[in-house]
Amino acid sequence: MTEEELKKRKRRSIVIGLVLAAFVILFYAITIVRLGENVMNRPL
Amino acid sequence: MSELSLAYHQEDNAEAFGGDVQDYVQLLKPRVMSLVVFTSFVGLMVAPGSIHPLLGVVAVLAIAVGAGASGALNMWYDADIDGLMQRTAARPIPRGRVSKNEALTLGVVLSILSTLVLGLATNWLASALLAGTIGFYLFIYTMWLKRSTPQNIVIGGAAGSFPPMIGWVAVTGSITIEPIVLFLIIFMWTPPHFWALALYRCRDYERVGVPMLPVVKGPDETRLQILIYSFILFAVSLTPAFIDLGGLLYLTMSVMAGIVFLYLAIQVFRVREGNIADAVAKKLFLYSIFYLFFLFSVLLVEHVVPGAFYSTGFKFGF
Numbered sequence: 001m002t003e004e005e006l007k008k009r010k011r012r013s014i015v016i017g018l019v020l021a022a023f024v025i026l027f028y029a030i031t032i033v034r035l036g037e038n039v040m041n042r043p044l
Numbered sequence: 045m046s047e048l049s050l051a052y053h054q055e056d057n058a059e060a061f062g063g064d065v066q067d068y069v070q071l072l073k074p075r076v077m078s079l080v081v082f083t084s085f086v087g088l089m090v091a092p093g094s095i096h097p098l099l100g101v102v103a104v105l106a107i108a109v110g111a112g113a114s115g116a117l118n119m120w121y122d123a124d125i126d127g128l129m130q131r132t133a134a135r136p137i138p139r140g141r142v143s144k145n146e147a148l149t150l151g152v153v154l155s156i157l158s159t160l161v162l163g164l165a166t167n168w169l170a171s172a173l174l175a176g177t178i179g180f181y182l183f184i185y186t187m188w189l190k191r192s193t194p195q196n197i198v199i200g201g202a203a204g205s206f207p208p209m210i211g212w213v214a215v216t217g218s219i220t221i222e223p224i225v226l227f228l229i230i231f232m233w234t235p236p237h238f239w240a241l242a243l244y245r246c247r248d249y250e251r252v253g254v255p256m257l258p259v260v261k262g263p264d265e266t267r268l269q270i271l272i273y274s275f276i277l278f279a280v281s282l283t284p285a286f287i288d289l290g291g292l293l294y295l296t297m298s299v300m301a302g303i304v305f306l307y308l309a310i311q312v313f314r315v316r317e318g319n320i321a322d323a324v325a326k327k328l329f330l331y332s333i334f335y336l337f338f339l340f341s342v343l344l345v346e347h348v349v350p351g352a353f354y355s356t357g358f359k360f361g362f
Binding site: 008009011012015023026027029030033034 | 062063064065068096098099102157161164165
């Protein structure tokens with residue numbers, strides 16, 4: 001692999017890592033929001 | 045070496061090392077995504093009821109990513125003809141920046157993720173509609189209609205018409221007359237929009253054997269069809285004002301914008317020779333993009349700005 005190809009691979013890996021991290025945060029946030037609604041609406 | 049074999053030679057390299065980040069972004073057709081983001085956002089905002097702001101953002105994002113996934117799958121399937129058309133030759137696969145397999149993988153992964161996220165964040169009817177839209181664009185339009193009938197973009201246009209309906213359903217969880225009307229506006233807008241483009245890009249489609257209307261039936265028939273669909277679009281664009289989805293402002297603006305659309309369609313119908321014919325077709329194509337953004341913007345303003353909505357009083361019950 002050339003220097004340029006290694007750089008490309010590194011950039012791709014960083015973006016994939018960031019996207020995965022964003023997904024973790026996204027799923028957490030969706031869970032909290034939806035759970036929040038249901039907790040508020042539960043029969044007491 | 046022919047253009048096609050060059051494209052495949054370059055693709056071998058892409059197979060080995062992969063593309064750069066912006067190549068993968070290009071696979072998602074960002075310009076098409078912008079229209080999808082906007083129309084789905086308007087669908088979501090004009091729907092009755094409310095949605096948590098975060099879930100609203102996630103819904104629009106998921107719909108946009110779903111549209112991007114369709115774009116990647118379309119580029120995977122059409123790689124053989126994209127390299128031979130001026131309009132699409134610079135796409136990542138024909139340029140040898142990304143392999144077909146990478147595009148397919150990206151498209152499949154994003155399709156699954158976007159439908160899953162939409163279902164979890166909102167409801168499963170919206171998610172099913174998104175999955176159906178992606179499937180329709182890939183299997184019905186890209187694989188079947190595009191290369192087999194001049195009605196390809198008429199029926200295939202349904203795929204691009206779903207985003208505002210999905211946005212609406214994300215909030216309400218049901219399909220009523222209003223999202224169907226939003227769907228119909230984009231559905232009737234698609235033929236004059238794409239045929240105006242096809243009129244001055246006709247040689248591209250002819251070269252690769254895609255049976256676009258100007259190639260199969262000729263430019264004159266295409267001009268007539270553009271005119272007919274423009275009149276239908278004009279009528280359909282007014283319907284929101286008669287079901288209390290749009291108010292007086294919408295009625296006024298849609299009539300004015302529609303008259304300009306009809307004027308340009310008549311110009312396209314009348315001017316048939318020389319560079320000026322291409323110029324008027326291009327003018328209609330560009331105006332049609334503005335027109336759709338404008339109609340949806342007015343709907344949005346009426347529903348978001350307090351006091352902007354005045355009912356026309358023509359309420360039909362459904």
